[in-house]
Structures are given as structure tokens and as C-alpha cells.
Amino acid sequence: MKKLVAEFIGTLWLVLGGCGSAVLAAGFPELGIGFVGVAFAFGLTVLTMAYAIGHISGCHLNPAVTLGLWAGGRFESKEVVGYIIAQVLGGIAGAAILYIIATGKAGVDIGGFASNGYGEASPGGYGLVSALTTEVVMTFMFLIIILGSTHSKAPAGFAGIAIGLGLVLIHLISIPVTNTSVNPARSTSQAIFAGGIYLQQLWLFWIAPIIGAVLAGILYKFLSPTE
Numbered sequence: 001m002k003k004l005v006a007e008f009i010g011t012l013w014l015v016l017g018g019c020g021s022a023v024l025a026a027g028f029p030e031l032g033i034g035f036v037g038v039a040f041a042f043g044l045t046v047l048t049m050a051y052a053i054g055h056i057s058g059c060h061l062n063p064a065v066t067l068g069l070w071a072g073g074r075f076e077s078k079e080v081v082g083y084i085i086a087q088v089l090g091g092i093a094g095a096a097i098l099y100i101i102a103t104g105k106a107g108v109d110i111g112g113f114a115s116n117g118y119g120e121a122s123p124g125g126y127g128l129v130s131a132l133t134t135e136v137v138m139t140f141m142f143l144i145i146i147l148g149s150t151h152s153k154a155p156a157g158f159a160g161i162a163i164g165l166g167l168v169l170i171h172l173i174s175i176p177v178t179n180t181s182v183n184p185a186r187s188t189s190q191a192i193f194a195g196g197i198y199l200q201q202l203w204l205f206w207i208a209p210i211i212g213a214v215l216a217g218i219l220y221k222f223l224s225p226t227e
Contacts, residue, residue, distance in 0.1 A: 002056060002057075003056060003057040003058075003079070003082075003083070004057075004082055004083070004085075004086040005086075006053040006056040006057035006059075007053075007057050007060060007061065007083055007086040007087050007090060008086045008087075008089055008090035008093070009053065009090065010049040010052075010053050010057070010059055010060075010061045010090065011061045011062070011086070011087045011088075011090030011091045011094065011185055011186075012090040012091070012093045012094035012097070013045050013048070013049055013094065014042070014045040014046065014049070014061050014062075014091070014094070014183075014186065015090075015091045015094030015095050015098070015185075015186055015189050015190075016045075016094040016095075016097055016098055017041055017042070017044065017045035018038070018041050018042035018045050018114075018186070019094070019095065019098060019113070019114040019186070019189075019190055020041075020094075020098050020101070021033060021037060021038050021041035021042075022038045022041075022114035022179075023098060023102050023110065023113060023114050024098075024101070024102060025037065025038075026038050035171075035172070035175045035176070036172065038171065038175065039168045039169075039171035039172045039175065039180075040168050042167050042168065042171050042180070043164040043165060043166075043167045043168030043171070044164065046059070046061065046160075046163055046164045046167050047160050047161065047163070047164030047165075049061060050159065050160030050163060050164065051160050054159075054160065057083075058075075059160075060083055060087065061087060061090075061183070061185070062087060062182070062183040062184070062185060062186070062209075063083075063084040063087055063088070063183070063184045063185055063206075063209075063210070064139050064142075064143070064182065064183060064184060064209035064210050064212070064213035065142075065143065065146060065183075065213060066080055066083045066084060066087070067080065067084075067210055067213050067214055067217070068139075068143035068146070068147070068212075068213030068214060068216050068217040069143075069146070069147070069217065070217065071213070071214040071215075071216075071217025071218050071221070072143075072147050072216070072217030072218070072220050072221045072224075073217075073221050074147065074150075074217075084185075087185040088184075088185045088188055088189070090185070091185035091186055091188060091189030092188070092189045092192060094189060095113075095189035095190055095192065095193055096193075098113075099113070099193050110193070110194070111194075112179075112190075112194050112198060113190050113193050113194040113198075114179065114190050115179065115187070115190040115191050115194040115198035116178050116179045116180070116181040116186075116187045116190070116191070116198070116201070116202075116205045117131075117178065117179065117197060117198055117201050118130070118131035118132075118177075118178060118201060118204065119201075120197065121197045121198060121201055122176075122177060122178060122179070123175060123176050123177075123179055124176035124177060126176070126177045126178070128204070130177055131177060131178045131204060131208075132204060132208050134173075134174045134177045134178055135174075135178060135181055135182060135204065135205065135208035135209055135212065136208045136209075136211050136212040136215075137212060138170045138173065138174050138180070138182050138212070139182045139208065139209040139210075139211075139212030139213050139216070140212035140213070140215055140216045141166070141170070141216075142163075142166060142167065142170055142182055142212075142213075142216075143212070143213045143216030143217060143220070144216050144219075144220060145162055145163055145166040146159075146163055146166075147216065147217065147220040147224070148162075148220070149162040149163060151224060151225070153225055167182075170182060178205075181205040181208075181209060182209050182212075183209060184205055184206040184209055184210070187202060187205035187206070188202060188205075188206075191205075
């Protein structure tokens with residue numbers, strides 16, 4: 001139960017910090033943080049939680065990460081479902097807090113609410129194939145970074161930095177394409193509040209990250225030196 005509570009809190013923070021920066025600060029007149037600021041916000045949420053709850057739950061914060069670690073032999077099957085439920089609920093809680101804050105301004109329109117999408121829902125107008133490719137490849141590389149930096153033979157104590165900066169880089173590449181998911185819980189939490197096309201396209205942001213994560217887990221298990 002402690003692990004699940006930690007995952008709930010961590011995913012709440014990821015959504016509130018990352019999506020919150022996109023909804024509240026990215027387009028603020030003259031002082032907006034832009035894509036670069038949002039990318040760093042997502043990376044910082046993971047970096048801070050890695051050191052806050054990593055020793056409790058492993059700090060997955062992401063169903064794709066949980067499944068990638070399982071595929072790589074780093075996580076027990078019996079814990080997978082509980083982790084995913086805690087992550088999704090945590091993400092929804094974070095989005096709910098953000099919604100309350102964002103709608104506290106008169107005349108506000110939450111728009112896409114930092115949701116993920118392709119075609120007309122893509123920030124840069126990228127189509128389905130581009131979005132699918134981006135999400136599979138970005139999640140694949142994210143899991144390679146996670147599996148490598150947390151390996152017993154990797155330098156100790158630096159995994160959180162590598163993973164956080166890796167997520168920053170992923171966002172710098174893919175925000176224009178899909179608004180960057182690589183995390184089904186993060187995509188679900190925002191789509192629930194944005195509705196419409198974002199809910200209709202949510203399937204891709206479950207399937208693509210999971211495919212990328214599981215492929216990375218299988219490959220790294222083959223590449224990995226003996227524990």
C-alpha cells in the first residue's frame with residue numbers, strides 16, 4: 001500500500017507540475033515559458049520524485065514504465081495492475097487540481113488542457129503515422145535510459161538526473177508532434193477534462209507508449225550485463 005500511495009502522489013505531481021506549466025505558464029503574455037519551459041517542468045517533476053519516492057516505489061509514475069520494467073525482468077507481475085491503477089488515479093487527481101486552479105480565472109477557456117493528440121489535435125498538425133512513430137520511439141528511448149541508469153552496475157545515485165534530463169530531451173523533440181505523452185496516465189488525466197477529440201484519440205497514447213516500453217524492456221534484458 002505504501003508503494004501505491006507513493007505512485008499516486010508522484011503521478012499527481014507529474015501531471016500538476018508538467019501539465020500545469022503548459023496550461024498556466026507556457027502562453028502567459030510576454031513572460032510565457034514556452035515549449036522549453038514545459039519540457040524542463042516535466043523533467044523536474046520526475047527528477048524531484050525520483051529522490052523523494054524512488055526508495056519507496058521505484059518512482060515509475062507511468063504505466064508504460066511499469067510494463068517496460070516488467071518486460072525487462074525488473075518488476076514483479078503481481079504488482080503491475082496495482083501500480084497502473086494508482087498512477088492513473090494520481091494523474092486524474094493532479095488534473096482535477098489543475099482544472100480547479102485554471103478555471104478560477106474569469107472567462108478562461110481550458111482549450112486542449114495540455115492533452116495529447118494527432119492531426120488537428122497535434123500542436124504542429126502532425127498526422128497519425130508521425131504521432132505513432134514518435135510515441136513508440138520516444139518511450140523506447142525513455143525506458144532504455146531508465147533501465148540503464150538504474151542498473152546495479154551503473155554509477156550509483158545519478159539515475160534520477162539521467163531520467164529527468166532524458167524526459168526533458170524527449171519533450172523538446174516531441175511536443176510539436178503530439179504534445180508529448182510517453183505516459184498513458186498523463187494522457188488519460190488530461191483527456192478526461194478536455195473531452196472531444198482528445199478522448200477519441202486517447203487509444204494511441206496507451207498503445208504506442210506501451211509498445212515502445214515493452215520493446216525496450218525486452219531488448220535491454222538481452223543487452224544488460226549480469227546483475
